[in-house]
Structure formats: C-alpha cells, structure tokens
Amino acid sequence: MAALLLSATAAPAAPIDDQFRTWLAKDLWPEAKANGVSKSTFDAAFAGVTPNLKLPDLVLPGQKPQTPKKQHQAEFNAPANYFAEKTIGAVTAGGRTRAGKHAKILAAVEKKFGVPGEVVLAIWGRESGFGAAKMPHDAFEVLGTKAFLATRKEMFRKELLAGLLMVEQGLVQRDAMRSSWAGALGQPQFLPTSFLAHAMDFDGDRRADIWNSVPDTLGSIANYLSHYGWQKGRDWGFEVIVPDSVSCALEGPDRGRKIADWAAMGIRRVNGKPFPANELRAEGFLLMPAGRNGPAFVVTPNFYVLKAYNESDLYALFIGHGADRIASGDKRFAGRWGKIDSLYRSDIASLQRGLERKGYDVGGADGLPGYKTRRSIGEWQAKNGQGPTCFPDRALVGAL
Incomplete structure (x- = not known):
C-alpha cells in the first residue's frame, strides 16, 4: 500500500520532468549555444536538476496564471513587521561593528563611488547577514524552474543564460552557484545579470568574488548603486510630518517638486530642523509607504537608487534608515506604524x-x-x- 501511495504522489511530477528536459534540449540549449555556452558547461549546470515545484509564483502546464493568495516577499507585508526592532537592530549593530573593522575598505569604496560606507553596510547586512546567511538552493534549479514555469519566464530565462555565462567564462565554479529562492547569489545577493554588470575586483586579485571577498562584496554593492545614479553628497531622505492639507495621493517618483516647495506646503522634518540648504534647491518626493497609517518621508533620487536594488519601498526605506542608525545610533522613526487590516x-x-x-x-x-x-x-x-x-x-x- 505504501508503494502504491508513493507512486500515486510522484506520478504528476514525471511528465513535468520530461517536459523540462525537452525544453532544455530543444529550447534553451540552442540559445545558450548561440550565446557562447559550451555543451559541457550546459550539461554540468543541469546534471541531476529537476523542477522545484515548491518555489512560489509558478504556473504548471495546463494551468492559467493566478495571483497567489499569500504574499511570499517580506518587503510587501505589514510595514511594522518588516521594521521589527530585532531585524533592523541586527543589521545596525552588525554594521557598526564592521564599520570599524573594515574602515579602510569602506573609505576607499566611498572615495571611488561616492556611496557612504553605512549605506553599503546596511545592504550587506540586510541581504546576507554580512555573509553569514546560507544559500539553500542550487541556482540552476531555481533559475531553470522559474525560466520554465514562472509567471515571469522571460526575466528568469535571461538570468539563467547569464548564470551559464558566468560558469562558462570561469567567473565562478559550478558548485558555488548556490542561491536564494529567487536565484540571487553571493553576499550582495546579485542576480546573474547584476553580477556580470556590477561585480568587481576590489581586493586586487583580478577576480570578482562576491562569495568570499569582503572588499569585492563592498565594492560591488557600491558599484551597483553608482551605476544606477547615486548622487554624491545628497541624503536618501528625511522623516517628515505631512499636514492633513497635503494629500497623501501626491506620493511617487513621478510627482517630485523642489524640497523647498514641499516645505512651503507645510511639510516639516520630525526633528524640527530645517531641510539642508543644498537639499532645498533640489528635487524631492513624497513617500508614505503605509499611507496615513505610518511614518511619512520626503526622499531624494538616492532613495530610488536604493529601490533599484530591490523593487520595494520598504526595502529602500529599511536601507536608508539602517544606514542612518549605523552612522548615528539606534533611533527609531518618530512616526509609528499603525494597525492595518490583514489582507491576502x-x-x-x-x-x-x-x-x-x-x-x-x-x-x-x-x-x-x-x-x-x-x-x-x-x-x-x-x-x-x-x-x-x-x-x-x-x-x-x-x-x-
């Protein structure tokens, strides 16, 4: 009876495995070959790999795409949970410790890219616990499954082909391709296309090693932000009080105005200080990530550079706030996250x-x-x- 039950449970997966192998051979391999990937690299990447049907956001053959009932990404859940003191406190405490330990590297990174060391540290801590987080998945299993079955197939196909190129070019060994459930790699948690575009050698050994090298990790994070337009000398943003006369619907990166204009509308910093003179003349944007149910901010274009690292307002806010705390001490937002309805x-x-x-x-x-x-x-x-x-x-x- 047990054998019959096991057979019945495993039966639906077999056709998908067969379809996956056919897709690899008939669809993916020709494009990989055209991109310069050898057959030996391709075969080694997928040796023993089968689709991981436990990954989120998959559409199985014969099914129609549906919005998932539950939210798998913490960045889009309740803001209060995302900013739990235990979570952000671990990043800021760890960041301060490493700010001293890696002071020379961080100074060199800031000199080259203009990105403050505390910002780089906050990303490093959030992404991988300063390199301590274990990557539980095989990257080719994740990227292969998602390129074959995910709702965003084309995006993951591009990442999968980039991952194959990384191995083909000797930038990483096949066995080192361990990833998160979304296919992100190494201490900065770069997707393969980001690795090819932004990973850099910052320790002088002529190899960009985001798995083992702290200088390469910190330099690569700053290089990423620099490529996305980090503006040296500008802050990421300011917590503010937004009067009822200013609509929360004015939020967004496409509704910017001079920070002086926001101030003229009655928006003021929570600490009572004026906005810095150099910021008053520059463009700022209203940010209210929980609407009227939480803290409000006037942010700069640098906020949206942080958001380019992970497409979430809460993520970018966590990094900016975490960087401030690394630099100046663990001070919480003045505004409090209000209670919000639990929605799927x-x-x-x-x-x-x-x-x-x-x-x-x-x-x-x-x-x-x-x-x-x-x-x-x-x-x-x-x-x-x-x-x-x-x-x-x-x-x-x-x-x-």
Whole structure:
C-alpha cells in the first residue's frame, strides 16, 4: 500500500520532468549555444536538476496564471513587521561593528563611488547577514524552474543564460552557484545579470568574488548603486510630518517638486530642523509607504537608487534608515506604524482590478500595494467623500 501511495504522489511530477528536459534540449540549449555556452558547461549546470515545484509564483502546464493568495516577499507585508526592532537592530549593530573593522575598505569604496560606507553596510547586512546567511538552493534549479514555469519566464530565462555565462567564462565554479529562492547569489545577493554588470575586483586579485571577498562584496554593492545614479553628497531622505492639507495621493517618483516647495506646503522634518540648504534647491518626493497609517518621508533620487536594488519601498526605506542608525545610533522613526487590516495578496489584487475598472492606474493588479496603488486609493477616497488613507483595507476591498 505504501508503494502504491508513493507512486500515486510522484506520478504528476514525471511528465513535468520530461517536459523540462525537452525544453532544455530543444529550447534553451540552442540559445545558450548561440550565446557562447559550451555543451559541457550546459550539461554540468543541469546534471541531476529537476523542477522545484515548491518555489512560489509558478504556473504548471495546463494551468492559467493566478495571483497567489499569500504574499511570499517580506518587503510587501505589514510595514511594522518588516521594521521589527530585532531585524533592523541586527543589521545596525552588525554594521557598526564592521564599520570599524573594515574602515579602510569602506573609505576607499566611498572615495571611488561616492556611496557612504553605512549605506553599503546596511545592504550587506540586510541581504546576507554580512555573509553569514546560507544559500539553500542550487541556482540552476531555481533559475531553470522559474525560466520554465514562472509567471515571469522571460526575466528568469535571461538570468539563467547569464548564470551559464558566468560558469562558462570561469567567473565562478559550478558548485558555488548556490542561491536564494529567487536565484540571487553571493553576499550582495546579485542576480546573474547584476553580477556580470556590477561585480568587481576590489581586493586586487583580478577576480570578482562576491562569495568570499569582503572588499569585492563592498565594492560591488557600491558599484551597483553608482551605476544606477547615486548622487554624491545628497541624503536618501528625511522623516517628515505631512499636514492633513497635503494629500497623501501626491506620493511617487513621478510627482517630485523642489524640497523647498514641499516645505512651503507645510511639510516639516520630525526633528524640527530645517531641510539642508543644498537639499532645498533640489528635487524631492513624497513617500508614505503605509499611507496615513505610518511614518511619512520626503526622499531624494538616492532613495530610488536604493529601490533599484530591490523593487520595494520598504526595502529602500529599511536601507536608508539602517544606514542612518549605523552612522548615528539606534533611533527609531518618530512616526509609528499603525494597525492595518490583514489582507491576502489576492485581496489586494481584487481591489486593484476594481480601481482599474474605474480608470485608475494602479501599476498592475499584482497584489502588491505600491505607490500607484496607494495614491489611486487616496484619489478614489477623496472623490467619494472619504478621508484619504492611501492604503488598502478590508472595507475598500468590499467597496471596490
């Protein structure tokens, strides 16, 4: 009986394994070969690899794509949980320890790229616990599965081909290709295309080693931010108080104005200090990641450079805030994260589709409450005689 049960459980996976092998041979291999990957590298990459059906955001053959019910990415869950003191405290305490230990390297990194050492340390700590995090997955299993079955096949196909090139060019050994569940590699957690574009040798051994070399890790993180436009001498942003007269729907990187103009509207820093003179003349953007249910910020273009590292407002805010704490001590936000309704990702996607039907641009009905969704909520609330909160809740899901 046990053997029959085991056979029945394993049966559905066999056809997928066969389809995967056919896809590798008939679809992926010709493109990999055209890109300069040898057959020996290709075969070694996929030796013993089968699709990992436990990974999130997969669409099995014969199924239609659906918004997942649950949210797998911490960056899009409740902000209060993301900023739990235990989590950010570990990053900031570890960052301060390493700021002294690696002072010379960090000074050289800042001199070359203009990125403050505390920012680099915050990313290093958040991404891999300063290199301590274990990578549980085989990168070719993850990237292969997602390129074959994920909702974003083309993106992962590009990453998979880049990973093959990394091995082909001798930049990393096949056995070292261990990754997160999303296919990110090494201490900076670079996807393969990011490795090829931004990883650098900063210790002088003529090899970019983001797995074992601290100088290479720190230099590569700063190089990434520099490539995405980090502006030397500018802050990432400021926590502020936003009066009720200023709509939370003014949020977003496409609705920037001079910081002096935000100040003229009544927005002021929580610490009572004026905005720095050099920032007043420059462009800033309103950021309210929990709408009226949490702290508010005026951020600079450097905030969106941090966001380029991980497409989440909360992630970029965590890095900016963590960097401040590494440099100046563990001071929490003045504003508090309010209580928000517990919603499934599919609930938020339903809300987004309701807003889209009414003509709002929510940035896509993906179940992720980004700035376009937040401000669309605020605009709809104002239009319907409600006080704008700019954040999804259970009543809004029902109403829309």
